[in-house]
Structures are given as structure tokens and as C-alpha cells.
Amino acid sequence: MEFSTFVRMSFSAKLIGWYLDHGRELPWRQTQDPYVIWLSEIILQQTRVEQGMPYFQSFVTTLPTIEDFAKAEEDVILRLWQGLGYYSRARNMHKAAKMVMSAFEGSFPTRYEDVIQLPGVGPYTASAISSFSSNEARAVVDGNVYRVLARVFGIDTDTNSSAGKKIFQQLADELIDQKEPGLYNQAIMDFGALICKPKQPLCPTCIFEDTCVAKATNQIDTLPKKIKSRKSRNRYFHYFILRKGNEIMLSKRAEGDIWANLHEFPLIETDEPADAEQIRLHPSFVAHFGDAHPQPISTPIKQVLSHQNIFAQFYQMPENLEVRSKKSSWFYTFSENLDTLAMHKLIFSFLSRDHIAK
DNA sequence: AACACGGGGTC
DNA sequence: GACCCAGTGTT
Numbered sequence: 001m002e003f004s005t006f007v008r009m010s011f012s013a014k015l016i017g018w019y020l021d022h023g024r025e026l027p028w029r030q031t032q033d034p035y036v037i038w039l040s041e042i043i044l045q046q047t048r049v050e051q052g053m054p055y056f057q058s059f060v061t062t063l064p065t066i067e068d069f070a071k072a073e074e075d076v077i078l079r080l081w082q083g084l085g086y087y088s089r090a091r092n093m094h095k096a097a098k099m100v101m102s103a104f105e106g107s108f109p110t111r112y113e114d115v116i117q118l119p120g121v122g123p124y125t126a127s128a129i130s131s132f133s134s135n136e137a138r139a140v141v142d143g144n145v146y147r148v149l150a151r152v153f154g155i156d157t158d159t160n161s162s163a164g165k166k167i168f169q170q171l172a173d174e175l176i177d178q179k180e181p182g183l184y185n186q187a188i189m190d191f192g193a194l195i196c197k198p199k200q201p202l203c204p205t206c207i208f209e210d211t212c213v214a215k216a217t218n219q220i221d222t223l224p225k226k227i228k229s230r231k232s233r234n235r236y237f238h239y240f241i242l243r244k245g246n247e248i249m250l251s252k253r254a255e256g257d258i259w260a261n262l263h264e265f266p267l268i269e270t271d272e273p274a275d276a277e278q279i280r281l282h283p284s285f286v287a288h289f290g291d292a293h294p295q296p297i298s299t300p301i302k303q304v305l306s307h308q309n310i311f312a313q314f315y316q317m318p319e320n321l322e323v324r325s326k327k328s329s330w331f332y333t334f335s336e337n338l339d340t341l342a343m344h345k346l347i348f349s350f351l352s353r354d355h356i357a358k
Numbered sequence: 359a360a361c362a363c364g365g366g367g368t369c
Numbered sequence: 370g371a372c373c374c375a376g377t378g379t380t
Contacts, residue, residue, distance in 0.1 A: 044375040051366065051374085085364025088378075122377045142375045162359070189375055198373055199369060226372090230361075258363065305364055345365065 011152075012177035012184050014207045019187030022194065024049075028056065029186065034108040034115070034133040035066045038096075041125045042089050049193070055084055066108050070097035078261060078342035087260060087344075092120030110134040123169070128185065137181040139172035141165075144192025149175075150224035151196060154213025158227045232305070236272065237312045237346070238279050239265040240294060244320050247332040250341065254329065258305065259344040265314070266330050276315065290324050292317060303346050312346050 028040035294315035
């Protein structure tokens with residue numbers, strides 16, 4: 001097409017034109033089934049496409065319908081989710097699936113006002129589901145959209161302030177293609193992911209290079225702006241490996257903290273680093289294990305989370321140790337069950353390093 | 359408005 | 370180490 005024509009094309013027309021030529025082919029784009037789209041969108045919250053892809057495949061295969069999802073045990077959902085992080089997404093999905101069965105008679109909603117009622121579905125996800133499944137004109141605003149709009153239009157408002165959220169949503173609502181909202185939403189996100197990347201964006205091939213404010217004013221590296229989050233705290237986890245015959249002691253974490261409802265080993269947490277001798281004398285350790293000697297296994301593992309640094313030390317406990325008092329969350333299970341129980345990364349990566357023989 | 363909530367990739 | 374990722378829920 002003529003260059004002068006292209007310059008005069010609308011923002012959305014340029015984007016859709018670019019997308020039809022250069023967009024990615026992703027499995028969840030082959031369907032309009034709101035259930036399948038919902039699966040993909042929840043999985044992709046704060047998660048890269050490449051990381052979410054195998055999880056999407058296993059969810060679709062294992063739980064092909066919303067009814068399958070609603071009827072599954074939460075532990076099954078969490079096991080499928082194992083390793084993806086932000087596990088409240090999985091727990092909320094289970095609640096949402098049950099809500100679809102009861103409040104929507106098993107038919108997954110497609111309207112924005114309906115889907116946003118579901119737990120785990122906010123403005124972004126409701127816009128995505130409604131625009132992709134029924135072409136409702138709701139503009140998605142995700143990390144990609146913040147970046148593209150902030151740069152092209154030179155907006156320096158913090159994207160995570162309430163003012164910023166409002167401004168970017170309003171602009172997105174004005175820019176969305178009213179005829180092809182679903183296509184437009186896919187297009188702007190792909191464009192942000194492939195061209196207008198966070199680092200080293202591909203400005204020379206960008207369809208907005210001639211009009212991009214950030215490019216013209218040398219702000220590519222400073223936009224979008226964002227309020228910085230606070231730094232992490234340190235936590236020290238001491239895990240105890242207790243075995244009795246073919247069984248091993250596990251614990252299920254409670255709600256209200258990281259890794260809610262996931263399995264791990266019996267744990268003592270300290271605010272400061274502690275060595276084996278300090279742990280042996282810890283009141284809680286004595287209450288549970290008496291005068292037993294915990295044997296440290298290798299060196300501590302550091303696990304970095306968004307707001308926490310976890311330092312985990314694993315201890316081998318004497319074989320067939322009789323535990324004095326057992327927390328209600330503790331239980332013995334056969335080692336082969338480790339394949340089916342949902343655990344967090346610290347635990348399954350420890351297990352996979354062959355420290356535990358099955 | 360500020361913070362919690364995972365795990366992995368990039369520079 | 371800092372920042373980001375197809376964000377949402379709670380306080």
C-alpha cells in the first residue's frame with residue numbers, strides 16, 4: 001500500500017493490518033469457546049505465553065469442559081497448576097467453575113458484565129473473554145497495552161496508579177476497533193509482545209515509528225512509568241524429612257500465606273537464619289520431635305518470590321522416629337502419592353534432585 | 359493507595 | 370539485581 005495512505009490510517013487499522021500479517025498462531029486463538037478462552041486468559045495472567053502453553057494444553061486435555069472443571073477435586077486442579085505460581089488463580093478458577101454450573105446453568109458466560117462476576121476475572125480478563133468469544137467491544141489493558149500506548153502517545157502517568165489505570169483504559173476504549181474488537185485486542189497485545197517490547201523494542205520495523213512520541217522525544221527506555229514496589233523480606237524455612245517404612249510425612253499449607261493449600265514437609269519457620277543446633281533446641285522442634293537430631297541435607301536453597309526471599313534448609317530425621325505431637329495439617333502418606341499431590345516449587349525441585357528415594 | 363501473591367526470562 | 374510477564378483480590 002501507498003506510504004501516505006498508511007500514515008493516515010487509524011491506529012486500530014494499522015494494528016489489525018500488522019496483526020493479520022505478523023500475529024502469532026496460538027492454540028487458544030483457534031476457538032470461540034469462552035471456557036477455553038477463560039482457561040488461557042487466567043493461565044496467562046502475569047505469565048509468559050511460552051511458560052503457560054504446556055499448562056493450557058494439559059488443562060484442555062484433562063478437563064475439556066466447564067463441568068469437568070467444576071467436578072474436579074481442588075487438589076487435582078492445584079496439581080495441574082503445580083509450578084505455575086500465583087496459585088490463587090487455580091483456587092479462584094475452581095470457585096468460578098462451580099459458579100458457572102450453578103448461576104449460569106453450566107453455560108459459560110460471554111458478556112463482560114457476567115464474566116467479571118466470576119472470581120479471578122477482573123477488567124482485563126473480562127474484556128478478553130467477551131471480545132474474543134462474542135466480539136463485545138471491550139478494550140483489554142494489560143502490560144503490553146500500557147507499554148504501546150504510553151510510548152506511542154507519550155503518556156508518562158504511572159500505569160499502576162489509579163489515575164494511570166483510568167487514563168489508559170479510557171484511551172484504550174477510544175482506540176478499540178468497533179467492528180473488530182476481538183481482532184484489535186489480539187493485535188495490540190501481540191504488537192506489544194513482539195515489536196514494542198520492554199527492552200530493545202524493534203523501532204526500525206515499527207508501524208508507528210513516524211508518529212511515536214516516545215521515539216521522537218527519546219523516552220523509549222523510560223516509558224511506561226510505574227510506581228516501584230517495595231523490597232522483599234527474608235524468611236527462613238526448616239523442613240523435616242520424616243519417614244516410617246514406605247510412608248513419608250507431609251503437611252498441607254493453610255490459607256492466608258504463600259502456597260496456600262499446597263503440600264510440603266513439616267516446617268519450622270524462623271525470622272533469622274538458624275543452624276541445626278539452634279533448630280534442635282527450638283521449642284517447637286522439641287515439642288514435636290523431642291531430643292531427636294536433625295541432619296542437614298546439603299546447603300540451603302534460596303527461592304526468590306515477588307515479595308519474599310525464602311531460604312529453605314532440609315533436614316533428614318531419624319528413620320521411624322515417633323513424633324510426640326503432630327500438627328493437624330501433618331499426615332503420613334505413601335511415597336508413590338508424591339506423584340499426585342500438589343506441591344510448590346521448593347518441594348518438587350527438592351524431590352526431583354533425587355533426595356527422596358521412592 | 360499499597361500490598362500480597364510465584365516462577366521464570368532478560369539484560 | 371532490577372524489571373517484566375495476556376492481573377486480581379484484599380486491606
